[in-house]
Amino acid sequence: MTRAADxxxxxxxxxxxxxxxxxxxxxxxxxxxxxxxxxxAEKKLGERGLAPGQLGEAxxxxxxxxxxxxxxxxxxxxxxxxxxRKKVARKAKKTRKELAKxxxxxxxxxxxxxxxxxxxxxxxxxxxxxxxxxxxxxxxxGRKEFKSAKKDFRAAVLDAKVxxxxxxxxxxxxxxxxxxxxxxxxxxxxxxxxxxxxxxAPPRAPxxxxxxAAKTAPPSVVSPPAGAAGTKxxxxxxxxxxxxPTPGKHAAGDAPKVPQNGSQPSNKPSSEKKx
Numbered sequence: 001m002t003r004a005a006d007x008x009x010x011x012x013x014x015x016x017x018x019x020x021x022x023x024x025x026x027x028x029x030x031x032x033x034x035x036x037x038x039x040x041a042e043k044k045l046g047e048r049g050l051a052p053g054q055l056g057e058a059x060x061x062x063x064x065x066x067x068x069x070x071x072x073x074x075x076x077x078x079x080x081x082x083x084x085r086k087k088v089a090r091k092a093k094k095t096r097k098e099l100a101k102x103x104x105x106x107x108x109x110x111x112x113x114x115x116x117x118x119x120x121x122x123x124x125x126x127x128x129x130x131x132x133x134x135x136x137x138x139x140x141x142g143r144k145e146f147k148s149a150k151k152d153f154r155a156a157v158l159d160a161k162v163x164x165x166x167x168x169x170x171x172x173x174x175x176x177x178x179x180x181x182x183x184x185x186x187x188x189x190x191x192x193x194x195x196x197x198x199x200x201a202p203p204r205a206p207x208x209x210x211x212x213a214a215k216t217a218p219p220s221v222v223s224p225p226a227g228a229a230g231t232k233x234x235x236x237x238x239x240x241x242x243x244x245p246t247p248g249k250h251a252a253g254d255a256p257k258v259p260q261n262g263s264q265p266s267n268k269p270s271s272e273k274k275x
Contacts, residue, residue, distance in 0.1 A: 110163040 106163065110160050
């Protein structure tokens with residue numbers, strides 16, 4: 001173990017020594033290189049007739065020259081931009097003046113045309129009819145020609161107005177139609193009356209349950225006439241039977257029946273007759 005540690009320590013020491021030697025050699029080489037560069041610079045300066053002390057002054061002078069050149073370039077650029085802006089402004093001013101002149105001339109021409117064109121009235125109509133009559137044409141034809149001339153005149157007046165205004169006539173029909181549709185919808189909504197709310201149906205009461213006796217009871221029997229009261233088959237719950245009439249006596253309000261053959265009626269009951 002001790003031998004291994006000693007061998008490692010010796011190798012480290014030798015490595016460090018080698019590194020130191022190399023560092024010293026590198027420093028010497030750098031110094032030699034700087035000396036050589038300085039000598040070369042001095043040679044070049046000597047060739048140009050400059051001393052080593054004048055190097056800083058030369059560098060400062062070159063920097064000042066560069067700054068001056070930059071300032072001059074900026075000033076020239078500013079001047080050129082100002083000149084170009086002025087030129088553009090002058091051109092724009094000229095074009096505006098020309099447009100104003102042309103627009104004024106167009107308006108004047110349109111106004112003159114409107115003054116020249118006057119709305120034809122009754123006198124013009126009469127004159128057209130007279131001219132047609134003098135030419136041997138009918139009055140109807142003269143009126144038609146006058147109407148066509150009137151239409152042409154209206155079209156020319158509209159064109160002149162548009163030219164005088166310098167703007168296109170805006171279309172109003174779409175806006176009017178839209179407003180009319182909105183008004184119609186609002187009127188329809190207002191006319192619709194709200195329907196009254198439907199009341200819920202009341203719950204039905206349960207029907208009373210029928211008794212068994214009512215279910216099994218026979219149908220009701222037709223009551224016999226008053227004279228046949230007390231006959232067989234009458235139900236037990238009917239009214240009391242009328243008393244039987246006594247023989248030989250008729251009930252009140254009943255007249256004795258008279259036979260058709262002229263014989264007297266018999267007052268005997270039917271049972272005695274059978275016997």
